[in-house]
Amino acid sequence: TQLLEQSPQFLSIQEGENLTVYCNSSSVFSSLQWYRQEPGEGPVLLVTVVTGGEVKKLKRLTFQFGDARKDSSLHITAAQPGDTGLYLCAGLRWRGDGQNFVFGPGTRLSVLP
Amino acid sequence: DTEVTQTPKHLVMGMTNKKSLKCEQHMGHRAMYWYKQKAKKPPELMFVYSYEKLSINESVPSRFSPECPNSSLLNLHLHALQPEDSALYLCASSQERGVTYEQYFGPGTRLTVT
Numbered sequence: 001t002q003l004l005e006q007s008p009q010f011l012s013i014q015e016g017e018n019l020t021v022y023c024n025s026s027s028v029f030s031s032l033q034w035y036r037q038e039p040g041e042g043p044v045l046l047v048t049v050v051t052g053g054e055v056k057k058l059k060r061l062t063f064q065f066g067d068a069r070k071d072s073s074l075h076i077t078a079a080q081p082g083d084t085g086l087y088l089c090a091g092l093r094w095r096g097d098g099q100n101f102v103f104g105p106g107t108r109l110s111v112l113p
Numbered sequence: 114d115t116e117v118t119q120t121p122k123h124l125v126m127g128m129t130n131k132k133s134l135k136c137e138q139h140m141g142h143r144a145m146y147w148y149k150q151k152a153k154k155p156p157e158l159m160f161v162y163s164y165e166k167l168s169i170n171e172s173v174p175s176r177f178s179p180e181c182p183n184s185s186l187l188n189l190h191l192h193a194l195q196p197e198d199s200a201l202y203l204c205a206s207s208q209e210r211g212v213t214y215e216q217y218f219g220p221g222t223r224l225t226v227t
Contacts, residue, residue, distance in 0.1 A: 031213035042117075042203050042218035043156065050213050088155055092213055098168035099144075101207075101216055103155035 003027055004091055004104035012110040016078055021107040023089035024071045030092050032072050033101065034063055037086040079111045116140075117219035119204050125225045128194060134222045136187040136204030144214070145187040147179055148203040150221070156203055162187060194226045 005024045013019055023032065031050045035043035047056050049065035049072060056063045060083075062075040076083055086108050090101040117138045126132050136145065144163045148156035161169035162181040176198075178190040187204055201223055207216040 033216065035218075040201070040221070040223065042119075042205075042220045045215060045217055048210065048213060048215050050211065090216070095169070098161055098163050099214060100146075100158055100161055100169055103157075106155050108153075 003093075003102045004089060006087075006089060006104040006107050008107060009105065010108050010110075012112065013079055015080060015111055015113050017111075018075070018077050019079060019109070020073055020075045021087055021109070022071065022073050023104050025091060026070065027091070027093075028069050029102075030069070030094065032065060032069075032092070033090045034072070034074055035088045035090065036083075037088060037106075038084075043086075043088055079109075081111045081113050084109055084111050117204055117206055117217055119202075119219035119222050121222060122220070123223045123225075125227060126191065126194065127227055128196075130194075131190070131192045133191065134189040134202055134204075134224075136189075136219055137185055138206040138217075138219075139185055140206065140208065140217070141184075142206035142208045142217075143184065144207045145181065146205040146207070146216070147177075147187070147189050148205065148218075149198075150201040150203055160189075191224075194224075196226050199224055199226045 034046045037043040047063045052067045052069045054065045060077045086106045088106045089104045147159040150156045159173045160179045165181045180188040201221045203221045204219040207214040
């Protein structure tokens with residue numbers, strides 16, 4: 001069972017277009033992180049959202065955490081080829097033996113010049 | 114500084130070899146992680162160390178043996194691996210940030226088992 005779902009799985013757009021990708025769960029997470037990963041490299045942390053309804057902006061990227069802390073979205077304005085990569089969301093989960101991050105399957109974005 | 118370093122960058126090993134992957138961070142983070150990532154898949158948690166003690170082992174086969182010599186270093190010892198163990202191995206560390214934790218990844222070691 002996938003705790004976190006992401007949609008769409010793949011997205012190919014032209015430079016300058018806007019896009020939104022989604023991260024959804026039936027579980028509540030205490031916080032959620034978004035990463036971008038390029039081929040053969042480690043994921044790079046973009047943002048952490050903690051409070052339900054929170055909105056954070058990082059230049060052309062806008063992140064929102066759902067009111068119930070079960071879902072999140074990432075909106076990119078005027079996409080550029082440098083935005084190409086795998087976008088991963090990860091939710092922080094507390095277990096009896098410690099905390100760990102649960103990853104969604106990712107959205108693979110391709111921005112064409 | 115949010116740097117996690119990993120060595121080597123690439124590793125090719127035979128099924129009878131013994132090798133080790135190394136990870137280092139100097140950010141004072143007290144939790145460190147090993148993940149395995151196959152092509153076109155998200156990272157898959159293997160081990161978590163918290164305060165230098167193994168806190169989570171996600172039922173990883175014993176041919177993978179983690180070690181945390183001190184708060185800055187994390188090793189993954191490999192022995193008698195199978196070709197299906199070929200993957201990108203990622204190390205990460207995390208720090209408490211208010212009510213949550215933030216996790217930072219290293220660049221990974223691309224492992225090929227022949």
